[in-house]
Amino acid sequence: MTYIVVFTGPAGSGKTSLTKSYGDWLRSTLFLNVCQANFDPGAENLPYNPCFDIRDYFTLREIMKQYGLGPNGAFVKTVQIISEKINELMSKEPFSRLGEWDIIIIDTPGQLEAFIFQPETRILLNKFYELGRTVIVYLIDSSLIETPADAITMWFLGILLQIKIGLDVVPVITKADILSSNKREVVTKLLSSPEKLLEDLGDYEGIVSEIIPDLVSIAVKTRGAYRPVLVSTNDPESIEELHYYIHEVACSCGDLT
Numbered sequence: 001m002t003y004i005v006v007f008t009g010p011a012g013s014g015k016t017s018l019t020k021s022y023g024d025w026l027r028s029t030l031f032l033n034v035c036q037a038n039f040d041p042g043a044e045n046l047p048y049n050p051c052f053d054i055r056d057y058f059t060l061r062e063i064m065k066q067y068g069l070g071p072n073g074a075f076v077k078t079v080q081i082i083s084e085k086i087n088e089l090m091s092k093e094p095f096s097r098l099g100e101w102d103i104i105i106i107d108t109p110g111q112l113e114a115f116i117f118q119p120e121t122r123i124l125l126n127k128f129y130e131l132g133r134t135v136i137v138y139l140i141d142s143s144l145i146e147t148p149a150d151a152i153t154m155w156f157l158g159i160l161l162q163i164k165i166g167l168d169v170v171p172v173i174t175k176a177d178i179l180s181s182n183k184r185e186v187v188t189k190l191l192s193s194p195e196k197l198l199e200d201l202g203d204y205e206g207i208v209s210e211i212i213p214d215l216v217s218i219a220v221k222t223r224g225a226y227r228p229v230l231v232s233t234n235d236p237e238s239i240e241e242l243h244y245y246i247h248e249v250a251c252s253c254g255d256l257t
């Protein structure tokens with residue numbers, strides 16, 4: 001069965017870079033038949049050679065022009081168009097001949113908030129589930145995490161994604177190479193024992209001070225059995241770790257803790 005790995009995450013979290021480096025690693029190390037598929041109609045330059053490119057059908061710029069929309073409105077429109085054309089798109093390579101591919105990596109658009117809040121996103125992601133053994137990875141950008149409160153907020157974006165699409169999402173920290181040891185501790189706590197973040201949250205005033213412990217307890221409840229995986233595109237060992245993590249999740253075999 002073909003594996004489908006979908007990289008999602010906020011703008012600039014490293015989806016495209018990871019699509020490239022994970023795909024390259026799978027080819028050079030495991031000699032797998034890998035397809036890197038671009039679903040971002042706004043992408044300008046891709047560092048990989050896509051086997052599917054949504055820009056062959058339409059681009060963000062074309063939609064802006066055609067519908068007289070700004071970039072965000074056009075982006076919302078592109079998600080709608082993808083869902084309307086879903087059957088047509090899935091009848092094309094690589095989806096039409098899945099058996100030829102060991103793994104398809106899906107690079108998604110940068111505007112996660114638009115992507116999450118579009119009901120059509122659910123249609124697209126569920127389609128992947130129908131086609132293959134699918135893992136949706138939510139990338140948490142190290143560079144956006146300065147404090148424990150930042151870590152909790154990033155976690156919640158992932159929870160929102162899960163709620164909206166109704167599917168499990170696996171968190172992974174990106175850009176591990178730029179983490180100082182303090183920040184590494186914060187992100188590791190976030191994924192392994194979020195309750196410990198409470199000790200480091202510091203003083204908050206008013207309603208926030210009451211909400212934060214509740215948010216942390218939801219993070220504890222929703223953490224699941226995921227182990228902290230920190231990747232860096234220039235560190236093959238971390239890419240290998242990511243791969244075995246994805247494999248375990250896809251097979252639901254092995255202990256993820």
Ligand SMILES: Nc1nc2c(ncn2[C@@H]2O[C@H](COP(=O)(O)OP(=O)(O)OP(=O)(O)O)[C@@H](O)[C@H]2O)c(=O)[nH]1
Nearest residue numbers: 010011012013014015016017109110175178232233
């Ligand atoms: N230091 C470091 N930088 C990285 C890493 N991965 C990505 N970047 C940088 O982060 C920036 C954004 O990377 P992209 O791969 O374009 O991120 P993206 O999520 O595809 O971005 P959008 O599609 O625009 O949302 C680029 O400048 C990358 O070079 C990493 O592992 N380490």
Ligand SMILES: [Mg+2]
Nearest residue numbers: 015016040110
């Ligand atoms: Mg990208």
